[in-house]
Amino acid sequence: METKIFNAVTQYENGTKIGGNVIRSGGLVAFPTETVYGLGANGLDGAAVKRIFEAKGRPADNPLILHIAKKSDLRELWTSVPDIARRLADEFWPGPLTLVFNRSSIIPDEVTAGLDTVAVRMSANKTALALIRASGVPIAAPSANTSGKPSPTTAQHVIDDMWGKVDVIIDGGACDIGLESTVLLLSGKPTILRPGAVTKEMIEAVCGASVNVAKSVLKPFDASETAAAPGMKYRHYAPEADVIIAKGDAFTAASIIRREYDRFEAAGKRCIILSSAESKAFYKGRRYDIIGTKKDMSTMCRNLFAELRLHSSDADVIFAEAMPTCDLGLAYMNRLLKASGFTVLEE
Ligand code: TXA
Ligand code: MG
Numbered sequence: 001m002e003t004k005i006f007n008a009v010t011q012y013e014n015g016t017k018i019g020g021n022v023i024r025s026g027g028l029v030a031f032p033t034e035t036v037y038g039l040g041a042n043g044l045d046g047a048a049v050k051r052i053f054e055a056k057g058r059p060a061d062n063p064l065i066l067h068i069a070k071k072s073d074l075r076e077l078w079t080s081v082p083d084i085a086r087r088l089a090d091e092f093w094p095g096p097l098t099l100v101f102n103r104s105s106i107i108p109d110e111v112t113a114g115l116d117t118v119a120v121r122m123s124a125n126k127t128a129l130a131l132i133r134a135s136g137v138p139i140a141a142p143s144a145n146t147s148g149k150p151s152p153t154t155a156q157h158v159i160d161d162m163w164g165k166v167d168v169i170i171d172g173g174a175c176d177i178g179l180e181s182t183v184l185l186l187s188g189k190p191t192i193l194r195p196g197a198v199t200k201e202m203i204e205a206v207c208g209a210s211v212n213v214a215k216s217v218l219k220p221f222d223a224s225e226t227a228a229a230p231g232m233k234y235r236h237y238a239p240e241a242d243v244i245i246a247k248g249d250a251f252t253a254a255s256i257i258r259r260e261y262d263r264f265e266a267a268g269k270r271c272i273i274l275s276s277a278e279s280k281a282f283y284k285g286r287r288y289d290i291i292g293t294k295k296d297m298s299t300m301c302r303n304l305f306a307e308l309r310l311h312s313s314d315a316d317v318i319f320a321e322a323m324p325t326c327d328l329g330l331a332y333m334n335r336l337l338k339a340s341g342f343t344v345l346e347e
Contacts, residue, residue, distance in 0.1 A: 003163050005155070008032060008127040008172035015170045016127060020134025022167045023048075028055060030144040030158045031131050032172025033123040035096045035180050035196065036151035036305070037158045038067065038141030039166065040131070046108035049140050053110075055165040058147040063113040064140040065098050065181070066120045069132040077120055077138060079104055084207060085186055091206050094124035096181040097198040111140050121181055127172045143180060150305040150339065153178045157309055178302035179331050184211070192217065195331040197301070217334050218325065220342050240312040241272075243340035247322040248347055254282035256345050257319045261286055269316040274307055276300065276321060291320075297328035304332065308339055 006015030019029040026048040029040045039055060041048040043066045053060055066077060071089050074081050079102040088099060103118035112118050120138075123129065132139050143151035146161045155171035162169065182196030184203060191212040192200055203211050215222070246256040261271045273288035280290055291307055292299030300323070311318050320336055322344065323329045337344070 001164055001167065003166055003169060005159075005169045005171060008170050012127065012130070015168075016130040016134045019131050019168050019170055020136070023131070023135035023139060024137065026051075027167035028052065028165075029131065029139075029168040029170065030155075030162055030166050031125075031128055031141075031170045032155070032175060033067075033125045033128045034175060035123075035177045036153055036175055037144040037155070038123075038128070038139070039144035039158075039162065040067070040139040040141040042135065043067075043111055043138040043140035044106060044108065045137075046110040049108060049110040052140065052142060055162060056142060056145070056147045058142065060110075061113045062142075063115055063119065064111050064142050065183075066107075066111065066118060066138040067128065067132055067141055068120060068122050068138050069129050071122065073138060074120060076106060077104055077118055078102055082186060084190065087206055088184070088203065089122070092198050092202070093122040094129065095122075095198060096124070096177055096196050097121060097203075098181045098183045100183060100185045100193070101187055117185070117187055119183060125172065127170055131170065150308045151180055153302075153305050157306070160309075174302075174306075176302070177298070178305060179335055182331070195334050197298070197328065197331065199327050200330060201327055213330070217330070218337060241315045241318045243308070243318045243320065243336070243343065245320050245322050245336060245340050245344045246346070247344050250279055250321075251282075252347055253321045254279055256347065257321070258282065258286070260345065261317075261319060264317050270314065271317045271319065272311045272315040274304075274318060274320040279321060294323065297323065297332055301328055301332050304335060 022029050023042050041052050085099050098119045098121040100117050100119045107118050144158045145152050152158045153175040158169050177197045182198040183194040185191045185193050193214050246253040264271050273283050274291040275283050275288040277290050277293040291303045323332055325333050
C-alpha cells in the first residue's frame with residue numbers, strides 16, 4: 001500500500017480533509033493526539049476496524065477506543081450517560097481521559113471485542129478533532145504502534161512501524177504527554193484500568209469519593225482476575241532490549257544500577273541508563289540519558305516511550321529508576337513495569 005504523509009502545520013487543511021475522506025471510505029489514518037499517535041478507522045464500520053487489527057498485529061480480543069469531536073456524541077455511543085461521566089467529561093474533556101460504559105447497539109463488535117461496554121474519549125489535539133469532524137464519524141483508534149511495541153510519540157515512530165500499512169499519516173510533531181490516556185471503567189464502582197495524565201487524585205476530586213485501581217496496573221496480570229481490562233494481559237511497551245528497574249532512595253537505586261551495569265558490561269552487553277536529572281552525577285563514566293526531572297514527572301512521562309524506542313537497537317539492557325506511584329508517577333511506573341516485564345531490583 002502507498003502511504004501518504006501530511007504535515008499538520010503546513011498541510012493542515014489538506015491533511016485533515018483527505019484524512020477524513022479516507023476514514024469515511026474505510027481506510028486507515030494515523031494521527032497525532034496529545035497522548036500518543038493513534039491509528040484510526042471508521043468506528044461504525046466493522047470491516048474498516050478489522051484493518052486496524054491487521055496493520056498492528058493486535059489480538060482481536062483487545063478492544064479499541066472511539067474518539068469523538070464533541071461531548072454530545074457520547075449519547076449515541078452509550079445506552080445512557082451517567083451523571084458521573086458528565087461531570088468527568090465537563091472537567092477533563094477535551095483531554096487524556098477515556099471513559100468506559102455500556103455500549104449502544106450501533107457499535108460494531110470489532111470495536112469492543114465482544115464486550116458490553118465501549119471506551120470513548122475526546123482528544124485535546126486540534127488536528128485530531130479536525131480529522132474526526134472531517135470524517136463525520138467516531139474514529140476507532142488504538143496507539144499507532146506494532147502490537148507489543150512502545151506507543152509512538154512522534155510521526156517518525158509511526159513511519160517506523162506503519163509505513164506501507166496505512167493510507168495516511170498526519171505528522172503533528174512530538175506528543176505533549178507521551179503516555180496513553182487514563183482508562184476509567186464507569187460500570188460499577190469507578191475503576192482505573194490504565195493510569196494516565198488525568199490522575200487518580202484528579203478523578204477522586206471530581207467524584208468526591210475514592211476510585212479503584214485495577215490490580216494489573218502495578219502487578220503482573222493474574223489470569224484468575226476477571227479480564228475487565230483485556231489490554232492488561234498482554235506484554236506491552238516492550239523494546240527489544242531488556243529493561244531493569246532499580247528501587248530505593250536515590251542513592252540506593254543508583255548503587256544497584258551501577259553494580260548491574262558493570263556486571264552486564266563485563267559480560268559484553270551494551271547498557272544505557274535512563275537517569276533523572278537529579279541522579280546523573282551517580283552515573284559519571286557510564287552511558288546515560290537524562291529522561292526528565294523528578295520535580296516534574298510530566299517530563300519523564302513525555303520521554304519514556306521515545307527513549308525505549310531509541311535504545312531498542314543500540315542497547316541490550318536499559319536501566320531505569322523506580323519513581324513514587326502517586327499522581328503522574330502511577331502512569332509512569334505502570335508503563336515502565338510492563339516494559340520491564342516486572343523486573344525490579346531492590347536491596
Ligand atoms: O491515549 C490513548 O488512549 C491512545 C490515543 C490514540 O487516543 N489510544 C490508546 O489505545 O492507547 P489502545 O488501543 O492502545 O489502548 C486502549 C486501552 C486498552 O488497554 C484496551 O484494553 C482498553 O483501552 N479498552 C478499550 N475498550 C475497553 C473496554 N470496553 N473495556 C475495558 N477496557 C477497554
Ligand atoms: Mg496501545
